[in-house]
Amino acid sequence: MIFNLRNSIILFSLMTIILMGSLTIYSVTSIDINYFLRFLLINIFVILLVVLLFNQINLNRIFSFGWLLFLFNILLVLSVEVFGKEINGSKRWLDFGFLSLQPSEFMKITFALFAIQYLRFYSFKFSKFRTIFLLLVLFLSAIPIIAQPDLGTGLVYIFLGLMFLFICGMHRVYFTAIGIFGALLSPLIYSFGLTSYQKGRIISWFSSDQTLSEKWNILQSEISIGSGGFSGEGFLNSKQNEFNFLPEADTDFIFSIYAEQFGFIGVFLILIMLGCFIVMTTLLTMTEKRLTSDLSPYYIGTYCTLVIGFSFLLNILMVSGMIPVVGLPLPFFTKGGSSLLCFSIMLGLIFTSRGFLK
Amino acid sequence: MKDNKIHIYRTRTKILLSFFVCILTLVIVRFFYLQIIQGNELRELREQNINAFEYIYPKRGRIISRDGTVLAEDRKVFSLAIDIEQKPSEQSINKLADLFSEKIIVEDLRLKVGNSIRFRRTEIVINKLTQEDLAKYLVSGADITGFSVIEGYERQYNSHPSIFHVLGHMGYINNSDVKYFSPRISEYNSKLWSKVGKSGLERVYEQKLQGEHGKRFFQRNARGDRRVVTDISPFREGEDLSISIDFEAQKLAYELMDERKGSVVVIDLQDFSIPVAISTPSISANDLRDISSSQYQDLLNDPARPLFNRAFMGLYPPASTIKPLLTIFALNNGYTNWDETIFDDGFFRFEEEERIFNAWREGGHGLTDLEKALVESSNPFFMNLSIRYEKNLFVEFLKSSSFGSKLCEDCYPHQFSPLIDDNWKYKNFGKELYKGDFINLGVGQGYMLTTPLHLSLISGILAKKGKYELPYLVAKKQNKLSVIEDITDEDWNKLQSSLIDVIYSPNGTGYRINAGELKLAGKSGTAQVVDINSREEYDEVRVNPLLRDHAIFIGYAPYDDPRYSIAVIVENGESGGRVAGPIAKKVLEELLNDF
Numbered sequence: 040m041i042f043n044l045r046n047s048i049i050l051f052s053l054m055t056i057i058l059m060g061s062l063t064i065y066s067v068t069s070i071d072i073n074y075f076l077r078f079l080l081i082n083i084f085v086i087l088l089v090v091l092l093f094n095q096i097n098l099n100r101i102f103s104f105g106w107l108l109f110l111f112n113i114l115l116v117l118s119v120e121v122f123g124k125e126i127n128g129s130k131r132w133l134d135f136g137f138l139s140l141q142p143s144e145f146m147k148i149t150f151a152l153f154a155i156q157y158l159r160f161y162s163f164k165f166s167k168f169r170t171i172f173l174l175l176v177l178f179l180s181a182i183p184i185i186a187q188p189d190l191g192t193g194l195v196y197i198f199l200g201l202m203f204l205f206i207c208g209m210h211r212v213y214f215t216a217i218g219i220f221g222a223l224l225s226p227l228i229y230s231f232g233l234t235s236y237q238k239g240r241i242i243s244w245f246s247s248d249q250t251l252s253e254k255w256n257i258l259q260s261e262i263s264i265g266s267g268g269f270s271g272e273g274f275l276n277s278k279q280n281e282f283n284f285l286p287e288a289d290t291d292f293i294f295s296i297y298a299e300q301f302g303f304i305g306v307f308l309i310l311i312m313l314g315c316f317i318v319m320t321t322l323l324t325m326t327e328k329r330l331t332s333d334l335s336p337y338y339i340g341t342y343c344t345l346v347i348g349f350s351f352l353l354n355i356l357m358v359s360g361m362i363p364v365v366g367l368p369l370p371f372f373t374k375g376g377s378s379l380l381c382f383s384i385m386l387g388l389i390f391t392s393r394g395f396l397k
Numbered sequence: 398m399k400d401n402k403i404h405i406y407r408t409r410t411k412i413l414l415s416f417f418v419c420i421l422t423l424v425i426v427r428f429f430y431l432q433i434i435q436g437n438e439l440r441e442l443r444e445q446n447i448n449a450f451e452y453i454y455p456k457r458g459r460i461i462s463r464d465g466t467v468l469a470e471d472r473k474v475f476s477l478a479i480d481i482e483q484k485p486s487e488q489s490i491n492k493l494a495d496l497f498s499e500k501i502i503v504e505d506l507r508l509k510v511g512n513s514i515r516f517r518r519t520e521i522v523i524n525k526l527t528q529e530d531l532a533k534y535l536v537s538g539a540d541i542t543g544f545s546v547i548e549g550y551e552r553q554y555n556s557h558p559s560i561f562h563v564l565g566h567m568g569y570i571n572n573s574d575v576k577y578f579s580p581r582i583s584e585y586n587s588k589l590w591s592k593v594g595k596s597g598l599e600r601v602y603e604q605k606l607q608g609e610h611g612k613r614f615f616q617r618n619a620r621g622d623r624r625v626v627t628d629i630s631p632f633r634e635g636e637d638l639s640i641s642i643d644f645e646a647q648k649l650a651y652e653l654m655d656e657r658k659g660s661v662v663v664i665d666l667q668d669f670s671i672p673v674a675i676s677t678p679s680i681s682a683n684d685l686r687d688i689s690s691s692q693y694q695d696l697l698n699d700p701a702r703p704l705f706n707r708a709f710m711g712l713y714p715p716a717s718t719i720k721p722l723l724t725i726f727a728l729n730n731g732y733t734n735w736d737e738t739i740f741d742d743g744f745f746r747f748e749e750e751e752r753i754f755n756a757w758r759e760g761g762h763g764l765t766d767l768e769k770a771l772v773e774s775s776n777p778f779f780m781n782l783s784i785r786y787e788k789n790l791f792v793e794f795l796k797s798s799s800f801g802s803k804l805c806e807d808c809y810p811h812q813f814s815p816l817i818d819d820n821w822k823y824k825n826f827g828k829e830l831y832k833g834d835f836i837n838l839g840v841g842q843g844y845m846l847t848t849p850l851h852l853s854l855i856s857g858i859l860a861k862k863g864k865y866e867l868p869y870l871v872a873k874k875q876n877k878l879s880v881i882e883d884i885t886d887e888d889w890n891k892l893q894s895s896l897i898d899v900i901y902s903p904n905g906t907g908y909r910i911n912a913g914e915l916k917l918a919g920k921s922g923t924a925q926v927v928d929i930n931s932r933e934e935y936d937e938v939r940v941n942p943l944l945r946d947h948a949i950f951i952g953y954a955p956y957d958d959p960r961y962s963i964a965v966i967v968e969n970g971e972s973g974g975r976v977a978g979p980i981a982k983k984v985l986e987e988l989l990n991d992f
Contacts, residue, residue, distance in 0.1 A: 163402060202413065208405045262446065265431045265439025282447050282618040303432040307425060314421050318414060325410050334406060341410050345417065352420045359427050 049319050052312040053386075057082055059309055060372040063297045066275050067289045068374065082371065086383045093387035098336055105149070105156030109180075112149040115142035116183045141377040143184040143192050144368070147199045148384055150177065151342055154200075155335045158207055163334065165209050173204060174213065191365025195353065202349075203342045256292070257360045259284050263295035264306075264359060271302025289374045291366055295358050317348035324393060340392030343385040350382075447616050448627070452589060455608030456550055458635030460564060460598060462644040463672060468560050469599070469682070471550040471635075475531055477523040478547045479513040485543025492541050496533060497523060510543075525551065552592075554682035555644075559651030559675050561682045562706040563642055563870065565597020565809065578603060596706075598640060598870060601807045608635035640871050641670030646987045651675045653980045658968040659947075660707040660849040661984060664857050666959050669866040671805070673963075673984060674850070676707035709808040712815075712846040713966055716922035717774045717906075717973070718951045719841030721859050723783075724771065724892055726794045728884050732785045733767060735891055741765045745780040750833055754780055757923065771895040772905050774921070776840050783839025784832055791835070792818040797881045798858065799867075804850055807870045814847040842925060852964035856919070856951040859896065860959035862889045896920060897956050900978075907950070910978035915986055919952020919963075921973030945969040950977035954985045961988055 061082055065075030093101075115133065119142060123132055132139045154173055161169060177200040185193035205214065229238070263279040266272065277299045279285045288296050298306050324340045347370050354369040356362045368378035431439065460469040479485060485493075490510060494503040500523055509520040522544065523530065534546065552567050554560070574595070575587040582604045589610050594600035611632025616625045650661040654677040663673035678701050688696075696704055705711070727733045743761035745754040756776035762769065770778035795801070801816025815821055817838060819829045825844075837843025847855070850868065858865045863881045884892075896918040899905040906921045924947040948970030953962040963981045970976035 205409055206406065206413070208402060208409070258442075259446075261431060262439045262443045264428065265436050266443045267432050268436040268440065269433055278447055279443060282616065284443075284446050284619045298428065298432065303428060306428045306432070310421060310425055310428075314418065317417060321410060321414055325407055334402060337406065341406075345413055348417050349420075352417070352424055355424050356420070356427075359424070359431060361423075361427060 045319060045323060049316055049323075052316040052319075055312045056309065056316065057086070057371045059297065059301075059305075060369075062274070063293055063300070063372055064289060064374050066277065066300060067280055067293060067296050078374075082379065085379055086386055089380075089383040089387040090390050093384075093391040096391075098339075098388075098391055102152060102156050102159065102335060105152035105154075109149040109153035112142060112145050113180055113183065115140075116146065116187075118142075119187065120183075139376060140380075141192075141375070143187065143189060143196070144377040144381045145384075146180065146184065146196050147346060148343075148381065148388075150180065150196070150200050151203045151339060154203060154207070155339060159333065159335050163207060165207075170204075170209055170213055173209075174217070177201070177204075189366065191367060195350075195365070195367060199342075199346055199349070202345065203338070206342055206345075207338050256286055256364060257358075259286070260292050260295040260358045261360050263292075264298040267299040267302040267305070269303050271298075271300050271305055274300055276300060290368065291354070291364070291373070292358050293372045293374070294355055294369055297372070313348065313351055317344055320344045320389060324389075327393075336392040340389050343388045343392075347382060347385055446619075448614060449617050450612045450614045453611035453613055453629070453632050454550065455610060455632050456634045457552065457608065458606040459637045460606075461637060461639050462642045462647075463640065463670075464644055466555065466644040468555045468640075468642075468644065469564055470553055472553040474549050474551045475526045475546050476521050476549060477526055477530075477534060477544055479510055479520045479522060480543050480545045481513065481519060483543050484514060485510055485541075489541045489543050492537075493522070493544060496537060496541075497530065500530075519547070552686060554686075556681040556683050557644075557648055557651070558679040558681050559647045560642070560644070561597075561679045561685075562676045562708060563597055563640070563647075563674055564682055565599040565601075566595050566682055566685045567592045567599055568595040597809060598638060598807065601809045602638050602871065606635040606638060609633040638871055641665065641672055641869070642674070643672040643988060646673045646984055647675060649987050650980070650984045651677060651679070653983055654967070657970060658701055658707070659966045659970065659977075660711055661963065661965050661980060662708050662849045662853040663961050663963045663984060663988065664853050664868050666857050666860055666953070666962055669857070669868045671808075671850075671868050671870050672961070672988060674708040674808075674870075676705070676711070678703045680704070706810065707966070708849050709805065710810055710812045711848060711966070712812065713849070713852075713947055713949065714843070714845055714924040715841035715847045715852055715855075716924040716947075716949055717776075717841060718852060718920045718922035718949050718964075719845065719847075719855070720771060720774065720779055721892060721896060721920050722798060722855050723779065723839060724767065725863070725881065725884055725888075726786075726791070727782050728888050728892075730787070730790055733782055735767050735888075738764055738766045739778055739781055741770075741775045741777045743777070745777040745836065747780075747784070747833060747836055752833070754836060768891065768895045768898070769904075771892075771920070772898045772902055774899075774906050779839045780836045783835040786835050786839065788819070788830060788835075791838075792816065794881070797879070799851065799854065799879075800847075804848070804854060805868050805870070808850065808868075812848055814851045815844075817844045841922060849964045849966050852949070852951050852966070853962050856953050856964055857959075857962035859893070860918070860953035860956075860962050862886075862893075893918060893956065896952075900952070906974040907952075907978050909975050910982050912954075912982055915982060915989070916955030916957060917952050917982060917985065918954070918956040918959075919950060919978070919981065921978055922949035922951075923947070923971065923973050924949055926969070942969050945971050948973045948976040950974070950981050952978075952981050952985075954989065961985055 058079070061075060061079035064078055065072075119133055123134075132141050153176075157173065158165075158169070177197060181193045181197050184196060201214065201217070259279065263277065263285055266279065272278070277296045279299055280288050280296050285292050285295055297309070301308075321341055321344050324337055324344070327337070350367060350370050353362070353365075354367045357364055357367060368375060370378070370382045457471045459467050459471075462468055490506055491503065494501045494506055506522060509522060512518070513520040526534070526546070531546070554564060570587060570590055570593045574593050575585075577600075578587065578593065579585050590607065594603045594606070599606065609632055612630040613626060614628040614630070616627060646663070650663075650673050654661070654675070656678060658677055660676045661673055662671065664670070665672050680696065680703050685693075741756070741761040741763060743756050743759055745756065746752075747754065754776070757774070761777065762773050762775045765773075765775045765778050767778070769775065795816055800814050803811060803813055805811060817830070822828055822830050822834070822844070834843060838845050854865060854868060858881060863883055865879050865881075866877070867879075899920055900907040900910060900912045900917050902908065907917075907919055910917070926944050926946060946969070948967040950965045950973045951963065953959045963985055965977040965981045967977050967980070
């Protein structure tokens, strides 16, 4: 990677996001400055480790293990049913003592790796059979995630999978078909396919009854965000956090605490940084001069960049009350091993894919 | 082929990127809306989240008698409650139940602990800890967690039953209380008070006694705990109330009634305050505080009506005690003079209706003038006068003597003596007053009814030669001097000397009181409970104690410089002179000996 202006902007914006994420985690969880340093160091260490590790490996070799990784990942997701620990009525986590992992988080990467391996074999020619096969694999592999039950992660997984196929050039007729089919099927899924917990989450988003605890979470989140005002309450001054009014302040709702501390200026800054990082990275990948006949690195690089971008936006849409609460992590903010590892791997893939091109 | 793929890839990436930028813009707009446009509103909500306050309850003012006895005060009481901040352990629950095994049932305690946690409210385990219990808890409470001793106030009254009706009582607030207090107390916030005065002075002076709540502001977290007190607003304790009751005399009066039903009311003629107002039977005000609802029902249904304040509410025919007042009316309007005599043969014949009215003494008083009629209480003399009364003048006179109007601003509950006029009779009997009615009215029977308070005031009017103010218990509200129709000083002197003769002349109906050096002047009366037409019936009636006549006495002392006026009513006491009179004498002696 060459350190020109554009790359510097990308790195700078990424580092800002990571730094702000670590600061916010620190402000939510602890008053000890060592904790912040440790968290920041772990963050950077993991990211660097993964990125460097991926740089050493030939991307083609990773692709050749695609189906194996995917299969292994599905098995991990299934094993959660047996070994997992239960939180909020759903089993999502595998506890390794020092680290608890949510295997479903990694599905969005391994599916892409699997699809790359499969499609590359056929030079990315989407025949009717291959298209339907890939779609079937995507939908079927989402079932164990949704069954955990974790509707949010499952749906996001499907959308991201479709986005990957979209980038790879799947015919648009299928997207139209899936769209129509999904719209027709959703009432049936709602009636028969969802648990009461999931229904509660959806109902709370549509109803104005504020006593529902989900609605209360969103309200508290909006209160945090709004209290930040233009310039914010200042670092470590989130009262909503201090008085525990915001549930899951260190995971799903961490951005509300960020918004309360740093105000609209802080939010604007972080979104501009995100925009810079995503748009610049994507444009740079896309407009690479020496496009080879094998487009798979571009596909995976673009895909990972957009996954980070959309994950970020989905989480923020969620905490600001614009979409239902679906339990999505905020990249580089949310405290949690799986999310950090997952997004580090994506960064690794992004940088490797570009490095590979050089 | 390759170019086509690159083209598709680039196009689609651009689509996704545009989509991303759109959502990014949307998010910025959303945050602009939340943080800039709604920012202040949401921050206000956050302050409501965090900042809360609780009320600091003021101590209610004391009620103190004229002679300095504290009749009512708020005492600090300690109660054992479940601490909201920490959950009691199973061990602590068992230990506490063992410690107070006679007061706590373990199952109840568990239920209360459960409720306390579920609803996040303070549940009282033991209400009003005794000193002993408190000591027991403090000694062994160190290893009992999850409970705390909380402070509160409880109204403590002097337990003597004589004082209950004057003080009244406190009770849990209800809609009718809110309706009562709202117009009387400015900016009344009924939600702040759980208990309010239900009757007596506690009700009339609620505002003065209650004081003002303070607020303790604190910050709390989402669970409601971690309290950091940020500010305390000042609060005002209730003001003490000094009342005109002379507690020694009040107690004496109650005891002299000796469990008979009735009432004693004394008015201090210097300022028209009320030093004695008792109603018997009565109860201790503390009893009513701790009573169960079934016991309360029993009290309400008690035929002796201990909760009924006879002093301000009881309506009795004044009987002969109204004669001195009506004498003023008769003299002023020229219906009679001190020289007119009639022959009293024991009954009065009403020619127009051919009715005969019996008087109390068989054979009558013989040749009778006005003075003798007062001293010996001749009914035929006054009946003979009353058929001459002109209706309008009579009603006007009653009005000027405070019939039909409120007598006392701070007596509660309060009933006024009805003004007997055409309206009243029409309302109650559908007819107008006619001449025959006046025969009964003229001797304080029939429709005429007065409260003991009013009778005491009438006695005061006689003592002060027609000048009077309205009596009161606490506040002297620009009392205006009233004057009833004036008669000459000579007439007043004659009237008053007749009242002295009632007590000191051997013929007087009050001679048996043996007033001695008290310098008592007065008038006795015996009010018929049932209409009796013959002597035989009268003897029958005497057998049933509840149908016996009421004994009434009004008077004032000392007669040369009147200081106190008194009215005594003993229900079914039969003889005003012999039964009610001695009570009046002893109460007045007690009051006058104070000085």
